[in-house]
Amino acid sequence: MGKSSKDKRDLYYRKAKEEGWRARSAFKLLQLNEQFQLFKGVRRVVDLCAAPGSWSQVLSREIYQKAKLEDTKLESYIEPKLVAVDLQPMSPIEGVTTIQADITHPRTMNKILSVFGGEKADFVCSDGAPDVTGLHDLDEYIQAQLILSALQLTCCILKEGGTFVAKIFRGRDIDLMYSQLGFLFEKVVCAKPRSSRGTSLESFIVCIGYKPRLGWKPTLELDKSTEEFFQNSGIGRAQLNKNDLSFPLEERIIAPFIACGDLSSYDSDATYTLDKNLERLSLDPVQMPTAPPYKTALEMKRRGNMQLAVRKK
């Protein structure tokens, strides 16, 4: 989140800064929780693709901080354990163990499980999204791969009956994803928080009640692609038949849609008029964005070192 005039266009953006969230997406998880009571009874949580950490902040406040108020001496008390995983470094958050690692690596799974003392997770979430290229089908494929990467780890570490929440883009093949998730969870819902713009394809898949597939043992292995991982899982993904490449059609299902967040809550599509005094007071972002890969190119351009098509002698 930068320090720009986006403040006015999007009230959630400004509110996030005011309330100390690292990204406006914090409100999305809060509104999803309002609707689905996601955090109820939840103690062991994994936040995947967590950086910069706004969802971890929400989890810390809603699960870790609230548990502090409970009577720890009670026998029923379980200490909350929150783990955030990302390839990027993340500044620490109270009550959250951050792991800088690849979510497809088996070692990452073991690290998470060791934080949980060998117990499985109650709740796994992922707000991850790749940089979009603009090729809609490729972007959708990459996003689906990201969800599958999160899902394969989830299949290994989520307890039976647990919940999985992930960001999706409702594009051409999202009904394939709904159908396949339907094999792994009791209930699959497509949820759109009011803090997510109506003009964006973004939604969240809320998968409630994990039911491990009978006779399929999910195992994370190095050098195994997501396709290979889900082979034999029986979730309706088309299998490769080396002797017959006429590729079968996969089943499609439309998941029920639920808009969440109170109707009286702010509308992320609306333009709000800010108080005149507030308008001038530009807030610094809670966390500065990480350096982009093209920072060298930007620096060169600034210094005038970028090449134009001038033939130098």
Add this chain to the structure above:
Amino acid sequence: MNAHLQPTENGDNSSPILRPLSHYGPVVACRFYKEFVLASNGPNLKIYRYLEDELVLTKRIFKENKIHGIAISHDLTRFALYGSRSFTVVYGEKELFDEKFDHLQLGVNDWIKSMEFSYDDKVVYLLTAHNVVFTVDLGTLKIIDEKSFKEKSILYSGSIQVLSQEKVLIAAGTISGGVFVWDLFENKLIRNLVGHEGAIFDVKISNDGNYCASCSDDRSVKIWDLSTGSNLATGWGHNSRIWNLCWYDNNKKIFSQSEDCTSRSWIYHEDNDLLYCEAVYETNLGKHIWCGDVNDDFKIAVTGGADGRLMLINLKSLEPSLNPSFQNNCWKKQFSMDVISELTKVEIEKNEIFKNYVDLNNNSIVCITSKGKVFILKDNYSKWEFLYQDLLYDNYSLTNYFKEENLVTFTSSKGTISALKFDDNSGLSKKVTIKINNLKGKITNVLTTKKNDENFLMFMESPNPKDGFMLIEANFELTTEPIITSLGKPETLFVLTCLAYDITNNWLLVGSRHTTFVLYDLDTGKMLNVWKKFCPGDTITSMSIIDSSYGKVILMMTVRDGLYMYLEIRKDPVGNILTKIIQNNRIQRGFLEGGFLNHKKELILYGFKSHTFFLWNETRQFEIFKEICGGAHRIWNFVINDCANDNYKFIYNKSAHLVIRNTGNAIFKDNCLDNGTHGREIRNVTILSNYTRKNGGKLFISGAEDTCVRLSEILPNGEVNNFWSLRRHVSGLQKTKFIKSEKDEKVFYCITTAAREEFFLWEIIDHPILGPLINCYATLEPSSAEPDLRIMDFDTLPIYNSKQELQGYLILNVYSDSSIKIFEFNLNKRRFELLIEDRYTTCCLWDTRFILKNGKLFVMVGATDGYISIWDITFEISDIRKENIQCLQKLLIRQQIHQSGIKTHTLIQHPYDYNILDLVTGGDDNALVNTRLVFSEISNNITLEIKSFKENAASSTITSSTLIPSYKNGKYAKIIVTSVDQRLRVWRIDYHLDSTSNDGELVCEDCAYTTVADTGCSDVCLIEDKQNINSKCIALIGGAGLSCWEITS
């Protein structure tokens, strides 16, 4: 979970109602093959004969997936087409060129990154996005081998280089900076190339297997030595991500394509770690050039982009011949004054420079120096000759010329004209001196124009107010005595810049700085009109008459700041001069110096953009030619050698050199094989349904994320032709709609809205000679100095006077801050008056509509909260001559229909009951709902009843819905609905005379898959098909591309 009709398996032909006609959209793969270019266009393959600019065929290859790559076997007999998880193999040209051939639908369970044929063409290798290579036998079409190397993490790019029967190298570009090069048969890693940052978007091994080229999110191109693994050179220059690379010129050069909409040519010099960028090509529009290919034998390239455009580039023009032969060839030559002095044995003084140079039809160039020396470069630009020196032109001379007539004139400050006539062999055949007497001041500018086949006009200016403008008429053969007359000067600051003569009316138009210009009637010598500061901008750089008839001309005018316009200038019977802008636009390419219509009536503009001179096809939006000359501040001369062959000459001074650049004839019939459409997502499309062009086409307007508004036509066969790309908006478009125009008048109106409160009302005419023209007729001023509101939707109602003449419109706007505003627009005064202003809540409004029923006027809005609201505004509107701006007072309906935002609505009049309107709404919640509105004649009430609720009408957001006109007055209505899941659905609503239970029920009749991603808008019209007596119904579908469908009954 009832998904309403999944698309039919065959994608197209088996759809009972929807039939695809044409598609324009992103081109993500293109390849040269013999005299053809093969290009992808969604799931279609298009084949062009590139030299002739001929589209040979378009055919569907895959049911749904887009073609992302094309591989051709070494013996040129087999083709592999692949994209997403699909691929197919085409055996021979017979199959390739057979439009009806049913290609095998093959696939694997992963995204295919690359395919190549083996050295002996017996198998094909297929690289997946998880770094796995399958070997597919071309006989059995079975996978006979599977190889992978180490990591199976996701790849953003990858390619296969087949070096021999024994050696195949795989290059894999990872998501985070790494490039793996591995040997397929030895199954071992050859190199792990480290140095890039971010995702690798393309990686290609040279065809000798020695080098590797890669590009990444860090916006650099790197080349690597595969024998050592070292990074040889890095190229910087692209302003955004780079998507594609190809090696060419014996692996010395790289051709790259980028998100920044440029292609670049890079050359590697040994011992230089900077990869040198030798050329930049701006070929495509909007965002992203996705693909490119080079034909190394002919040094030509082809690129395809998000704009659906396929452009050809002549890479040889980079290295023009140094030895000019004829004008038909591409050459460049430069001379210093010293060299000319040496060649002609004429001494050149210190500081002596060329004052001007002109190009004649006899293949020679005539120059005059600052010391009045006249030289000629002749014998096909090979031989310099000194003609004479005239000290009258010492330090000051003005040069004019007529290329075709081989005539040059030099004018001195005191008004002495030397007119030089050359013969076909570049010999000086005649020299005549004309003297202008009685001048009080010095001549500061002279302009010339052809009057007719025999005579020309010279127009002179001296700044002394006592001098009139001098007009000289002389004949091209210099045989008769010139006629000199004086014309009155306008009483305003006038600095002569350009001239245009109209032969029909004997009118002379003279342009000046400060966008001032004058019209003279040469029959009477009278000044007919002065236009003072006619438009924003400064200098009028060119004027030309593009159409004229008795008492009327159409003038094209360019203004240096980038503005250009077509003006209709008319003399009414009383003698008043009436002016009307009929076309008005601007280019964003630096300084505009002039323009002309080419042989195809396309508008060609030229000028300077920073350090380059450019020639730009404005009608079709591409650069024809450019020359890096150093910028506008120099003496230059642009020459049209042969417009039909795109043959031009640009002569200029650069660092004490005279440079002549001749483009020669274009090697392609047309640089642009496919015109494509907008460069970014189309947000709205509107068809002018009640007017048919002579060719049977319908005009339509589209608005896109690229901030452009395009005026185009759609022909009955689905072909789209673009006329204008308007750049008045500065933010992404929201809505575009044609509004009701006056009956029988051939003038049409359209409104476009965008963010930053932009609201433009356009006037469109279809000129019999110049074709469709569009001008911004009126602008609604934003409510604040720094507008930040989006005008999300609008509606209009025509206002007529007692004689039933159109006076203006009531305009209803809804905004992103929940505002609702109603204006009265006066067509003559072009003025908007705010009548009603109110606010819904704080949430964004998406949809609005006027409803007129029983003499009452209602306003309906749909919002992001899923509610529909209706107010009665009859009282507020009928009582408008009140001082104050009114509020919305009478809220009749406020009902939630969707869970979240209402994206679209269609109103359908019940065929049997006037008081019933069915409101079909589509939402972000995937639902389609028919809500029945019953208007009471007696009371003011409206009752509302949900007649049909389809919860899962799509698997993603419903974005648009349009009533299909052919069904309007039947027992049922039909609408076409688009959604982001890339489906088009036709829904039927049944009506009955006696209200039975299923009256108003929504029934899905057909569902088809569209390759237009981000499917966001639609419009439908009836179009007359000459082959068919019955008119047919066509739909335009916009998003990331534009598709045309026929809706059959």
